[in-house]
Amino acid sequence: GVVAIAKEHQLVTIADNTFMSPYLQKPLDLGIDIVVHSATKWLAGHSDILAGAVVTNDQALAAQIYFVQNAVGATLGVTDSWLLQRGLKTLAIRMERHTASAQQMAAWLEQQSVVLRVNYPGLVSSPFFEIQQRQAKNGGAVLSFDVGSYENAKIVAENVQIPVFSVSLGGVESILSYPPKMSHAELDANDLAATGITPGLLRLSVGLEDVDDLIADFGKAFKNIPV
Template identity: 70%
Template sequence: MRELTNIINASTMNDPLSGAINTPIQLSSTFNQKSFDDFGQYDYARSGNPTREAGENAIAQLEHGKYGYLFSTGMAAISSILFTLSAGDHIIVSKHVYGGTFRVLEDILPHWGITHDFVDFSDLDAIETAIKPETKVLYIETPSNPVLNITDIRAVVKIAKKHQLLTIADNTFLSPFLQNPLDLGVDIVVHSATKFLAGHSDILAGAVVVNDKKLADKIYFIQNAVGATLSVFDTWLLLRGIKTLGVRMTQSSSSAQKIAEHLSNHAAVSNVLYPGLKRHQRYETHMAQAKNGGAVLSFDVGSQENARIVVEALKIPAFSVSLGAVETIISYPPKMSHAELNAEELVACGITPGLLRLSVGLEDADDLIADLDAALALIQ
């Protein structure tokens, strides 16, 4: 089945009772049981709900996986899979990782005896060197937030299998329409479904997909025990957003490519980070595992003051956190997505004082370019 068809197929579950083409919203916290000795599939909504199950099946199908789980936020999803680890376990993480993930790794897991090391995942030898007897997981984020660093997923999976380690891949930036890490050998795929999967800046959601039954059982246990599940109505909104994932990603990615190429030749921009550019140092690696460069790019205007001037002059993009929506969003990572990092940590991650991240929406690319040009003219 072709991917656009698969998206509609996965997100459209006809109601067998009424024939409704949209998934019914089952607003019930508890479910009547048939008899004292004959319990049905559902008992309490934290443990399972028909609407959420439909959403979980959809995300599993999109990621070419067997088992899907939906959480209240992306960080709830990421935290839950990390909570399957035990005291004494060690994680190796891409040093280019989302600020929220960084916070959990740095400030929460160490209290439970779970340690980590940040490594440049473009350096395979560095990954090998960082592996310890207690290492259990290699954590990939590709493209990374916000510097769009690319990890060779197949190569990291090969290392993991050699050492009998699990691999986790954050696929938020590309969505399953553009990249499928499970097909490349990854064990666990995680999303902030708030972003491209939902696509409309109206819900918070997280998703996890796996193929292995034992791993799935562990994740379900944490999901049920901790209880950070996605609400019924938000699941319904997520399914509605997924229906247009393919057309949204196609349009936004095309515009992002055009904008990245334009900014690459702009005198006021010192650097453009976008894996769809042939001059990106990991372009060939990225294109071997993804359909295109995606809808997010970052560009450097030289200083925090210049970044402020550009942001305040722009008319079309929203200045906000988050990404992956129908509206274009510009953000300043040092004060937003990566505010948890100190100045030294920001530099280590390649986040410069003049770096702006642009999540391209569905506006006309030429209008966005004209708006950017007008703002950039103020710092030349």
């Protein structure tokens, strides 16, 4: 839909495909002109480098991007390039495990009384489920859920033992973050509310740990939330 509007107005489209990775979604096949990735995340997959990628199948656009890259000099060093290449070799198998666990985690969270809502496009209950099924393999491995208040979110963050508490995502380890004060800290209260980032919202990047262990960990943390 976005591509059709852009072509009508002779605009270049750019999609950030970081959350899905090229294994789960291929924006170039959907007509997007330029795809960007934070390769720090799923592509490398081990939370040990900072990297980015810009991809296009248009030779003219590729030449323009290369000119900027060459002029600015923003290129990876040898070690980071090697680590990224190593991560790419296991991308497919990692994403299969990440996403299967995320699907199970999201379904479990949806059944918990302390959770007000779960945001995950792999759930049939999601308003984005149908379009996600059309353009991607599944719902990905990142989800968010609302436990009702800042106080409850703090209890969960302080009581889970498996996830790392960090602003990042896409690593072999599960990563829990608090968007209102981390990834979206620059937004004021009105902007946060307008974007659906409520005081009780937590974001989870599901790692490669045993999903039953993750569920048990969050289950114990939830028991500390006062009824």
